[in-house]
Amino acid sequence: MINVGTLAKIRRMHLRDGLPIKEIERRTGLARNTIKVWLRKGEMVQPKYPQRVVVSKLDGFTEMLATWLKADQHRGKRDRRTIKALYEALTEQGYTGGYGRVAAFARRWREDQSGKVDKAAFVPLKFALGDAFQFDWSTEYAWVGGLRRRLEVAHTKLCGSRAFWLVAYPTQSHEMLFDAHARAFAAFGGVPQRGIYDNMKTAVDKVGAGKKRVINARFEAMTGHYLFEPEFCNVASGWEKGIVEKNVRDRRSSIWHKALKQRWPSMEALNDWLAQECRAAWAELNHPEWPTLKVADVLQDEQLRLMPNPKPFDGYVEVLARVSSTALVHLQRNRYSVPTEHVHEVVSLRLYPDRLDVVAENIRIASHARSFERSLTFYDWRHYVSLIERKPGALRNGAPFETLPEPLKKLQSILLRHEGGDRVMAQVLAAVPVHGLEPVLVAAELALESGKPSGEHVLNVLARLKAGGQTGDAQEVKTPLTLTxxxxxxxxxxxxxxxVDGDDAPGAQP
Structure with a gap:
């Protein structure tokens, strides 16, 4: 194709300098007929050519891709598919081209739909190693325990090495926030000097003018434990912590889309997998400022500049509750049992991400695995043993005793067939606080093996076990006296x- 500059050059050589067409052909390398065609035009005319048609492997999939992009417009930002996800979906449909074609088409399509290109400008940030980390939450969805659940994912990212850590939780409450920091600092191997946050409610009680903040007392206690200084962004200025904001978007496309395709038996299994994925990403991703180094390599240097990581902060949330007449405390629409000795008392509930501790007079009296379902009751049958001693008849239909260990269940079913069996079973259960659960289970199993178990049999076996006679061997008695x-x-x-005695001699008459 000939351009305007070449055409002007041809006209100057022929019309001004008087060069013949053959000489012009030699100098420009253009065909003689092409030169003649343009010289026949009496005036300078800008060349116009038909638009070039480029054949691409994406041509057969553009309509499908445009339909997907249009459908994503009606979804929330969190639910919109990334270009990488769209590329993978097209590959499953038979597309054999590259990722760049799909990305270019999607970018042009979105620009055409919006009518303008985003021209927001930002100042690039740079942090020294060991200086700061940024923290943020994101809302994601995954299949956990057979149900599709909404999860709150904590993102903690070092600003220097760009190492990041992800942990999923049911909520964004204080105990989850404190646990996320403890896990991240343990993974990083230390604590930076500063932490950068937005104005989340678990950290800021009140936002003042400018940078003035009323910091939550429990959050400030956590920062004092780890010795880092908290800093908060201006309101609605998420770009001030753009490193972790970008991490939320990147991890959604690089890690979380894999989690959506799997079924997780529990939250612990999901978090274990996230930990493996984070460490694997450190070894694969190049550092943005030092492209020849991996994130894991820079993290090794940053660990030398981090503050020592102390023991995890005891980040529980404490609430008060009154024990009901059935020895239950209510929390978030669930009920948990406590020892019956504390009925009608006000106790303290210490909430952790994975458990619930019940404290009375600074002594832990009960502990349960925490549940975020609703309308459930969690019993520990040992909490009701002292009450059963006075009311043995409740053993027959007592709800807490449905969770008895299998040997005790079998023993109970045999004893309750006889009159007074409930009282005998209560005596067996009363031995648990005295001797411990394991010895009682062993005694119950031995009694069941005999074929005719009874309460006296269990207690007798338990006494022999406690005395150390379970082997049946005579024990040597140690004494300072020795026999010659x-x-x-x-x-x-x-x-x-x-x-010698005549009365007892053989054959004597009575």
Missing amino acids: VQPLANVQRYDRLRS
Whole structure:
């Protein structure tokens, strides 16, 4: 194709300098007929050519891709598919081209739809190693325990090495926030000097003018434990912590889309997998400022500049609750059992991400695995043993005793067939606080093996186990006295003693 500059050059050589067409052909390398065609035009005309048609492997999939992009417009930002996800979906449909074609088409399509290109400008940030980390939450969805659940994912990212850590939780409450920091600092191997946050409610009680903040007392206690200084962004200025904001978007496309395709038996299994994925990403991703180094390599240097990581902050949330007449405390529409000795008392509930501790007079009296479902009751049958001693009849239909260990269940079913069996079973259960659960289970199993178990049999076996006679061997008695002549077992001595007394002599009349 000939351009305007070449055409002007041809006209100057022929019309001004008087060069023949053959000489012009030699100098420009253009065909003689092409030169003649343009010289026949009496005036300078800008060349116009038909638009070039480029054949691409994406041509057969553009309509499908445009439909997907249009459908994503009606979804929330969190639910919109990334270009990488769209590329993978097209690949499953038979597309064999590259990722760049798909990305370019999607970018042009979105620009055409919006009518303008985003021209927001930002100042690039740079942090020294060990200086700061940024924290943020994102809302994601995954299949956990057979149900599709909404999860709150904590993102913690070092600003220097760009190492990041992800942990999923049911909520964004204080105990989850504190646990996320403890896990991240343990993974990083230390604590930076500063932490950068937005104005989340678990950290800021009140936003003042400018940078003034009323910081939450429990959050400030956590920062004092780890010795880092918290800093908060201006309101609605998420770009001030753009490193972690970008991390939320990147991890959604690089890690979380894999989590959506799997079924997780529990939250612990999901978090274990996230930990493996984070460490694997450190070894694969290049550092943005030092492209020849991986994130894991820079993290090793940053760990030398981090503050030592102390023991995890005891980040529980404490609430008060009154124990009901059935020895239950209510929390978030669930009920948990406590020892019956504390009925009608006000106790303290210490909430952790994975458990619930019940405290009375600074002593932990009960502990349960925490549940975020609703309308459930969690019993520990040992909490009701002291009450059963006074009310043994409740054993027959007592809800807490449905969770008895299998040996005790079998023993109970046998004992309750007889009159007074409930009282006997209560005596067996009363031995648990005295001797411990494991010895009682062993005694119950031994009694069941005999074929005719009874309460006296269990208690007798338990006493022998406690005394150390479970082996059946005679134990040696240690004494400071020693015998020079060991006594011999001689049954004939008994007959000789009888012969001395005439009344007991053989053949004597009564």
